[in-house]
Amino acid sequence: MTRYLEGQTAIVTGGMRGIGLGIARRLHSAGAQIVIWDLAVDGWDSVANGFEPVMRQAVNVASLASVEAGFKEVVAQQGRVDILVNNAGINGPVTPCWEYPPAAWDQVIAIDLTGVFYCCRTVIPHMRERGYGRIVNVASMAGKDGVQYISGYSAAKAGVIAFTKAAAKELAQDGVLLNCIAPAMVETGLMAEMTPEHIAASKAKIPMGRFLQIEEIANMVTWIAGPECSFTTGFVFDLSGGRATY
Ligand SMILES: NC(=O)c1ccc[n+]([C@@H]2O[C@H](COP(=O)([O-])OP(=O)(O)OC[C@H]3O[C@@H](n4cnc5c(N)ncnc54)[C@H](O)[C@@H]3O)[C@@H](O)[C@H]2O)c1
Numbered sequence: 001m002t003r004y005l006e007g008q009t010a011i012v013t014g015g016m017r018g019i020g021l022g023i024a025r026r027l028h029s030a031g032a033q034i035v036i037w038d039l040a041v042d043g044w045d046s047v048a049n050g051f052e053p054v055m056r057q058a059v060n061v062a063s064l065a066s067v068e069a070g071f072k073e074v075v076a077q078q079g080r081v082d083i084l085v086n087n088a089g090i091n092g093p094v095t096p097c098w099e100y101p102p103a104a105w106d107q108v109i110a111i112d113l114t115g116v117f118y119c120c121r122t123v124i125p126h127m128r129e130r131g132y133g134r135i136v137n138v139a140s141m142a143g144k145d146g147v148q149y150i151s152g153y154s155a156a157k158a159g160v161i162a163f164t165k166a167a168a169k170e171l172a173q174d175g176v177l178l179n180c181i182a183p184a185m186v187e188t189g190l191m192a193e194m195t196p197e198h199i200a201a202s203k204a205k206i207p208m209g210r211f212l213q214i215e216e217i218a219n220m221v222t223w224i225a226g227p228e229c230s231f232t233t234g235f236v237f238d239l240s241g242g243r244a245t246y
């Protein structure tokens, strides 16, 4: 898979840290030029992060205007976008659904689900015009199982899975493939927002008995995001250590 993505341009949302950063680094090592979209893009450390993106843009995925403006600049500078990784996401409150603040619900859906739609809606016409594109949406095992006390997050991630399947069918003859991934828990800032009890319970559900590593996600995404993934679209690739049974 060395330099497998040479000459391609990839946008990674939420790429400043955590899973997004790991995916961006791995796509870069496969030869892709990386555009990072995140809420704040200052303080990039190319030594610590191991590479230099061609662009870093302050883009809020929950704002269509922000996404469209960012994308216009990418096309003006790069001329092409081959890969879109919709990774940006938040957890939201950890609370019973009957106590879930409605404003927080709206925010979780806006970032985790509508943000994916906005980025796809903006980038897909360009990919269709070029007759090539790979979109990888980062869902979660929570979107397949439904996880207690994070109902907004679980609903948004289930929505990402359904959106991916629907859009993939619409694009199946256009050279633009959409897939999503459903990772189990990874030790990032997002996981740290969960209660210790929830984290322990989540680990206990994983037959392999350990947390997922960012590099394992990045390796899988790099294959899905490339031309060797050619006959799979609308699929959910699990990273669950044996937890997922369907
Ligand atoms: N950590 C886990 O256990 C886990 C498991 C499964 C899926 N995921 C998913 O993986 C993705 C990344 O999670 P992570 O653990 O790396 O989280 P993280 O909090 O470490 O990183 C998320 C990144 O997204 C950015 N972001 C947040 N809102 C944004 C917005 N509106 N516009 C642009 N960027 C925004 C943040 O600034 C941050 O850089 C999320 O979609 C998350 O739901 C995480």
Ligand SMILES: CC(C)C1=CC=C(C(=O)O)[C@@H](O)[C@H]1O
Pocket: 091, 140, 141, 142, 147, 150, 153, 183, 184, 185, 186, 190, 191, 194, 202
């Ligand atoms: C909120 C986030 C860290 C999260 C919660 C629950 C999960 C699970 O597997 O049950 C994780 O996948 C993760 O998305």
